[in-house]
Amino acid sequence: MAPQLDSYFKQVDSLSDHFIERLRKAVAIPSVSSEDERRPDVVKMGEFLAEQLKALGASVELRPLGKQPHKEHLDLPPVVIARYGSDSNKRTILVYGHYDVQPALKEDGWATDPFTLTVDDKDRMYGRGSTDDKGPVLGWLNAIEAHQKAGVDFPVNLLMCFEGMEEYGSEGLDDFIKDEADKYFKDADAVCISDNYWLGTEKPCLTYGLRGCNYYSIEVSGPGQDLHSGVFGGTAHEPMTDLVRVMSTLVDSSGKILIPGIAELVAPLTDEEKSLYGDIAFTMDNLYESLGSQTSLFDNKERTLMGRWRYPSLSIHGIEGAYSAPGAKTVIPAKVIGKVSIRTVPNMESADVNKLVYDHVNGEFAKLKSKNKLTVSCQHDGKWWVASPKHWNFTAAGKAVEHVWGVKPDLTREGGSIPVTLTFEQATGKNVLLLPMGSSTDAAHSINEKLDKKNYIEGIKLLGAYLHYVAEEPMKEG
Amino acid sequence: MAPQLDSYFKQVDSLSDHFIERLRKAVAIPSVSSEDERRPDVVKMGEFLAEQLKALGASVELRPLGKQPHKEHLDLPPVVIARYGSDSNKRTILVYGHYDVQPALKEDGWATDPFTLTVDDKDRMYGRGSTDDKGPVLGWLNAIEAHQKAGVDFPVNLLMCFEGMEEYGSEGLDDFIKDEADKYFKDADAVCISDNYWLGTEKPCLTYGLRGCNYYSIEVSGPGQDLHSGVFGGTAHEPMTDLVRVMSTLVDSSGKILIPGIAELVAPLTDEEKSLYGDIAFTMDNLYESLGSQTSLFDNKERTLMGRWRYPSLSIHGIEGAYSAPGAKTVIPAKVIGKVSIRTVPNMESADVNKLVYDHVNGEFAKLKSKNKLTVSCQHDGKWWVASPKHWNFTAAGKAVEHVWGVKPDLTREGGSIPVTLTFEQATGKNVLLLPMGSSTDAAHSINEKLDKKNYIEGIKLLGAYLHYVAEEPMKEG
Numbered sequence: 001m002a003p004q005l006d007s008y009f010k011q012v013d014s015l016s017d018h019f020i021e022r023l024r025k026a027v028a029i030p031s032v033s034s035e036d037e038r039r040p041d042v043v044k045m046g047e048f049l050a051e052q053l054k055a056l057g058a059s060v061e062l063r064p065l066g067k068q069p070h071k072e073h074l075d076l077p078p079v080v081i082a083r084y085g086s087d088s089n090k091r092t093i094l095v096y097g098h099y100d101v102q103p104a105l106k107e108d109g110w111a112t113d114p115f116t117l118t119v120d121d122k123d124r125m126y127g128r129g130s131t132d133d134k135g136p137v138l139g140w141l142n143a144i145e146a147h148q149k150a151g152v153d154f155p156v157n158l159l160m161c162f163e164g165m166e167e168y169g170s171e172g173l174d175d176f177i178k179d180e181a182d183k184y185f186k187d188a189d190a191v192c193i194s195d196n197y198w199l200g201t202e203k204p205c206l207t208y209g210l211r212g213c214n215y216y217s218i219e220v221s222g223p224g225q226d227l228h229s230g231v232f233g234g235t236a237h238e239p240m241t242d243l244v245r246v247m248s249t250l251v252d253s254s255g256k257i258l259i260p261g262i263a264e265l266v267a268p269l270t271d272e273e274k275s276l277y278g279d280i281a282f283t284m285d286n287l288y289e290s291l292g293s294q295t296s297l298f299d300n301k302e303r304t305l306m307g308r309w310r311y312p313s314l315s316i317h318g319i320e321g322a323y324s325a326p327g328a329k330t331v332i333p334a335k336v337i338g339k340v341s342i343r344t345v346p347n348m349e350s351a352d353v354n355k356l357v358y359d360h361v362n363g364e365f366a367k368l369k370s371k372n373k374l375t376v377s378c379q380h381d382g383k384w385w386v387a388s389p390k391h392w393n394f395t396a397a398g399k400a401v402e403h404v405w406g407v408k409p410d411l412t413r414e415g416g417s418i419p420v421t422l423t424f425e426q427a428t429g430k431n432v433l434l435l436p437m438g439s440s441t442d443a444a445h446s447i448n449e450k451l452d453k454k455n456y457i458e459g460i461k462l463l464g465a466y467l468h469y470v471a472e473e474p475m476k477e478g
Numbered sequence: 479m480a481p482q483l484d485s486y487f488k489q490v491d492s493l494s495d496h497f498i499e500r501l502r503k504a505v506a507i508p509s510v511s512s513e514d515e516r517r518p519d520v521v522k523m524g525e526f527l528a529e530q531l532k533a534l535g536a537s538v539e540l541r542p543l544g545k546q547p548h549k550e551h552l553d554l555p556p557v558v559i560a561r562y563g564s565d566s567n568k569r570t571i572l573v574y575g576h577y578d579v580q581p582a583l584k585e586d587g588w589a590t591d592p593f594t595l596t597v598d599d600k601d602r603m604y605g606r607g608s609t610d611d612k613g614p615v616l617g618w619l620n621a622i623e624a625h626q627k628a629g630v631d632f633p634v635n636l637l638m639c640f641e642g643m644e645e646y647g648s649e650g651l652d653d654f655i656k657d658e659a660d661k662y663f664k665d666a667d668a669v670c671i672s673d674n675y676w677l678g679t680e681k682p683c684l685t686y687g688l689r690g691c692n693y694y695s696i697e698v699s700g701p702g703q704d705l706h707s708g709v710f711g712g713t714a715h716e717p718m719t720d721l722v723r724v725m726s727t728l729v730d731s732s733g734k735i736l737i738p739g740i741a742e743l744v745a746p747l748t749d750e751e752k753s754l755y756g757d758i759a760f761t762m763d764n765l766y767e768s769l770g771s772q773t774s775l776f777d778n779k780e781r782t783l784m785g786r787w788r789y790p791s792l793s794i795h796g797i798e799g800a801y802s803a804p805g806a807k808t809v810i811p812a813k814v815i816g817k818v819s820i821r822t823v824p825n826m827e828s829a830d831v832n833k834l835v836y837d838h839v840n841g842e843f844a845k846l847k848s849k850n851k852l853t854v855s856c857q858h859d860g861k862w863w864v865a866s867p868k869h870w871n872f873t874a875a876g877k878a879v880e881h882v883w884g885v886k887p888d889l890t891r892e893g894g895s896i897p898v899t900l901t902f903e904q905a906t907g908k909n910v911l912l913l914p915m916g917s918s919t920d921a922a923h924s925i926n927e928k929l930d931k932k933n934y935i936e937g938i939k940l941l942g943a944y945l946h947y948v949a950e951e952p953m954k955e956g
Binding site: 213222228234237238242245248251253254255294304308311313314315323324326328333334372379417445446 | 733
């Protein structure tokens with residue numbers, strides 16, 4: 001029996017100005033985690049959340065994470081953990097979000113002040129953190145408040161985990177989650193994370209897979225210091241020459257990874273999987289719009305989605321140590337570090353990928369017969385993640401989407417990684433669902449980040465509805 | 479008859495503390511031409527020079543060069559031009575130097591404050607500009623003063639041209655020199671530039687050749703903005719992939735330029751030229767020391783010197799627009815610009831080189847079948863220069879070196895370019911001599927730039943002695 005949600009929905013609608021005001025207050029706190037001097041604002045944002053949660057009757061703790069690694073003068077911002085309800089007859093859902101944001105400066109090209117929520121005539125709400133991830137985080141708080149004011153019983157026990165360092169590598173969080181898995185989080189029956197985006201702008205989705213990422217440094221060094229190309233060009237082995245030649249053997253212009261053995265690690269495409277891509281609400285025009293160009297590798301959506309979700313890719317991000325400014329400088333850099341990453345997919349194990357990369361890079365460098373020195377190393381790796389979309393957690397979310405938005409959601413994967421997803425799955429052993437609020441045009445991490453008012457308000461309805469459907473799903477695991 | 483220089487030399491010795499003090503005052507003015515906020519200091523340094531010259535009885539003009547191109551809020555620093563003596567029975571020598579310096583910050587790794595001249599226990603005088611080029615510029619002033627105080631008649635009329643933008647492309651100077659060639663500089667019988675270095679640390683040299691430099695930008699663009707490699711990796715043509723692949727076809731790790739046709743433009747090596755390299759005071763250990771490594775392309779000095787002086791070389795300096803910071807960023811840069819230069823030698827004409835580069839780069843890019851866009855352009859070019867070392871200007875300098883240092887100088891070329899050399903030659907039609915004061919270990923442009931006290935003081939003697947020998951050389955052109 002479908003839950004009765006009308007009074008809750010009506011309450012969300014009538015509180016919408018209040019909810020936007022709450023988001024405005026949150027956006028006004030410039031909680032930029034990557035900038036040392038903004039750390040007090042990050043802490044302030046954590047405290048703001050804690051106060052709001054307490055006012056709603058939740059039990060809240062601000063948990064310190066110690067000093068920031070490599071910046072011992074800085075305390076990490078606290079993790080805000082909270083519980084709302086502890087009825088043993090109800091399911092317990094653990095939700096995660098983050099209250100820190102990416103850097104933003106008006107002069108980067110923002111049309112409006114990034115820390116002043118500004119609603120335009122199309123009800124787009126601009127502001128840093130609006131969609132990533134203050135809107136979704138406040139969505140849970142708003143859902144609680146609307147239930148209270150509508151007099152509707154809250155359908156589950158809600159455990160909340162909101163961190164303040166997501167945009168800076170979630171420093172300290174992994175160990176915290178592992179530690180609390182059998183303590184604060186031990187009742188969790190499933191996990192829900194609202195920190196990603198619809199594939200397009202019209203159709204909601206549930207996300208059940210992410211690619212992993214192995215990030216490599218390829219360092220070539222030779223001379224004791226940078227050299228003048230006039231004086232030394234033609235007399236010394238140049239590290240840049242070697243690095244460029246080695247990097248040119250990694251991937252071709254069609255995106256094909258040239259490292260032997262990588263393709264063999266990839267799970268074969270089954271007919272069943274292949275058949276899923278045609279139905280996804282995505283068009284090549286969506287891709288061209290988000291690319292800002294028509295420079296796609298493929299001319300059809302199925303192969304494009306596979307390229308993004310289920311095949312590995314290799315990108316060359318840049319070079320540290322080489323000349324990178326505008327203008328002209330005649331330097332022979334003494335030490336250059338190529339930055340390359342591979343997006344990984346089932347069944348690529350990190351250690352296997354590393355070995356193939358190391359063997360290939362070292363082999364190609366040996367062919368050059370250079371007197372320079374090359375070292376290749378994996379700077380960090382994060383595993384891919386694929387959950388079962390047949391689990392009740394997904395079934396409940398799918399029904400909630402259909403109730404709120406009137407359409408069945410697409411079941412999607414993502415090309416990027418959200419490492420905390422895998423951490424929650426591994427630490428709790430429970431199903432993890434990614435339930436996005438914003439859409440593909442929200443420009444998270446870019447200038448003019450926004451959240452559409454409709455996505456925010458209907459998103460609040462969705463989060464509440466999801467919890468109602470969760471409460472009604474049969475107990476079997478999917 | 480050899481000129482009588484003893485009383486001049488003695489005067490230089492007895493004034494040496496005074497001359498070092500003059501250099502200390504000059505180094506203390508941080509005349510960094512590339513930093514907008516230092517522009518007042520550059521101007522101050524020009525005024526300091528002008529005052530010193532006036533005090534010595536020279537006629538001096540500070541000539542404005544107008545606004546700085548692309549920085550219309552900034553006035554270019556003035557060219558300091560001066561004349562000392564106007565006796566029509568004497569030869570007139572035009573000397574050039576520059577009073578601006580490279581940037582320098584203590585935190586770059588300087589052992590001492592870069593703008594405080596600091597003399598160590600080995601009489602090495604550390605400070606930005608000590609050797610490049612404040613020491614040599616003041617050398618001319620010191621030579622005048624020592625003549626005055628010794629009561630020795632100054633042997634030539636001296637025309638001076640000291641600019642304040644050499645370290646930033648000598649903005650505005652070329653046109654100035656061309657304009658003044660038949661005006662202020664019209665009496666010049668020859669030109670002398672002291673702005674380069676000995677090949678090693680023990681033996682002085684006269685320099686009669688320079689390589690040219692064609693500097694290229696190779697721009698590859700595709701997406702409308704930087705992309706996230708998780709979201710777009712595997713779906714779009716990546717500009718970095720294309721650029722790296724194109725740049726890998728330019729030069730191999732042994733330094734061989736792979737662009738077809740370049741080698742054919744190079745003047746063949748004659749037996750006569752080949753025989754000159756053996757006698758040059760240079761060893762592979764000199765190279766290893768200045769490289770800070772043993773990563774040389776060749777294992778003998780002759781081929782090394784040819785690589786530096788008489789063969790072209792191609793260096794990849796870096797990439798603008800790609801990720802260049804420490805750490806890890808998963809960006810797909812939307813537009814990347816490879817910076818590549820070719821050092822040119824006789825008989826490579828710039829237009830021919832450009833055509834070969836453009837054809838090759840465009841051809842290699844076409845092979846990639848990428849949807850991205852590539853444009854290649856020559857950012858700037860400066861021609862190679864080779865003078866006649868048999869001209870009286872060189873003969874006089876050779877005799878002066880032998881008188882001061884007790885050895886015949888090496889006749890050398892340089893791998894780098896000093897574009898003003900060619901400008902003076904073309905504008906005045908006169909022989910140009912490069913007469914270095916400092917040695918190969920002076921670290922111009924690097925941290926801990928220095929000038930040995932011995933090179934400074936003997937260098938002042940050398941500049942004066944050179945003018946005396948110039949006065950005695952027979953009138954024929956060499």
